Amino acid sequence: MDINRLIESIEEIVPLYLALPGDEIGVVYPLIHKLVNYRVDVEVVGVTWELTLMNLKLMLRDGVEFIVCHEDPFIRRSIGSVLWELGYRDKIPNKLMMDILDTQRIVVYRMHTNLDNSEIGTNSELAKKLGLKDIKNYPVSRVGRINECSLKEFVELVKKKLSCKFLLISGDLDRVIKKVMVVAGAGLRHKEFFELAYKEGVDVIVSAELDERLARYAQYLNIAIIDAGHYETEVWGVKRFNEELKNKIGNEVQVKFYENVKSFTVLF
Ligand SMILES: [Fe+2]
Numbered sequence: 403m404d405i406n407r408l409i410e411s412i413e414e415i416v417p418l419y420l421a422l423p424g425d426e427i428g429v430v431y432p433l434i435h436k437l438v439n440y441r442v443d444v445e446v447v448g449v450t451w452e453l454t455l456m457n458l459k460l461m462l463r464d465g466v467e468f469i470v471c472h473e474d475p476f477i478r479r480s481i482g483s484v485l486w487e488l489g490y491r492d493k494i495p496n497k498l499m500m501d502i503l504d505t506q507r508i509v510v511y512r513m514h515t516n517l518d519n520s521e522i523g524t525n526s527e528l529a530k531k532l533g534l535k536d537i538k539n540y541p542v543s544r545v546g547r548i549n550e551c552s553l554k555e556f557v558e559l560v561k562k563k564l565s566c567k568f569l570l571i572s573g574d575l576d577r578v579i580k581k582v583m584v585v586a587g588a589g590l591r592h593k594e595f596f597e598l599a600y601k602e603g604v605d606v607i608v609s610a611e612l613d614e615r616l617a618r619y620a621q622y623l624n625i626a627i628i629d630a631g632h633y634e635t636e637v638w639g640v641k642r643f644n645e646e647l648k649n650k651i652g653n654e655v656q657v658k659f660y661e662n663v664k665s666f667t668v669l670f
């Protein structure tokens with residue numbers, strides 16, 4: 403399949419205009435001026451939540467030529483200019499990744515906040531997975547109702563539905579939960595979500611990357627938080643995209659989803 407038609411098909415499913423301003427999306431590797439004399443035809447597409455050296459090796463084995471990912475595959479400050487390649491290329495993790503991508507001439511395409519906002523994306527799929535009703539769409543988040551239960555009961559449901567190995571919880575486990583906000587991934591760092599949750603009368607936020615300061619802030623506002631994991635809250639949207647892409651162009655290209663392994667272990 404012609405690479406431009408592939409990109410068009412991807413963007414028909416998850417349009418670029420859904421992204422927050424300034425987000426780093428679309429083809430992130432190689433730089434666009436190099437892409438011109440790269441490949442014109444793609445036969446194998448790999449879809450993954452986060453491109454890592456581990457799943458890249460599996461993709462090489464399968465002959466993947468075009469990768470769609472959600473997280474940034476490189477370590478860098480978030481700047482969207484040509485200059486980044488000069489400064490960040492030589493950082494060791496980036497260099498390892500880029501050397502493989504260069505040799506194999508693999509293209510990396512990222513969908514980030516456009517996937518977080520999409521109807522088939524991370525937040526919509528997370529809300530669906532947790533059985534939220536009367537869902538209201540907000541930028542990179544969703545708010546909905548559940549049948550009244552205790553925080554403890556809801557935690558059990560989250561753990562089961564998202565297949566979490568462990569969770570972090572802030573809040574009284576006996577409190578009653580009726581209204582839920584989901585912020586898939588690391589979005590909770592933007593404190594606007596707390597203001598929105600407070601205004602909406604949200605009892606609990608399901609998100610990831612919780613830290614001491616965020617937990618304290620949520621306690622002031624009497625909002626419970628469940629950190630169910632960055633991968634565990636986002637991967638469902640990436641898997642749904644993979645299915646949508648397969649349905650759309652699966653007869654012309656091979657589309658395959660690649661899992662991520664948890665980057666750390668917890669001991670008690
Ligand atoms: Fe995300």
Ligand SMILES: [Fe+2]
Pocket residue numbers: 472473586587588632636
């Ligand atoms: Fe994320």
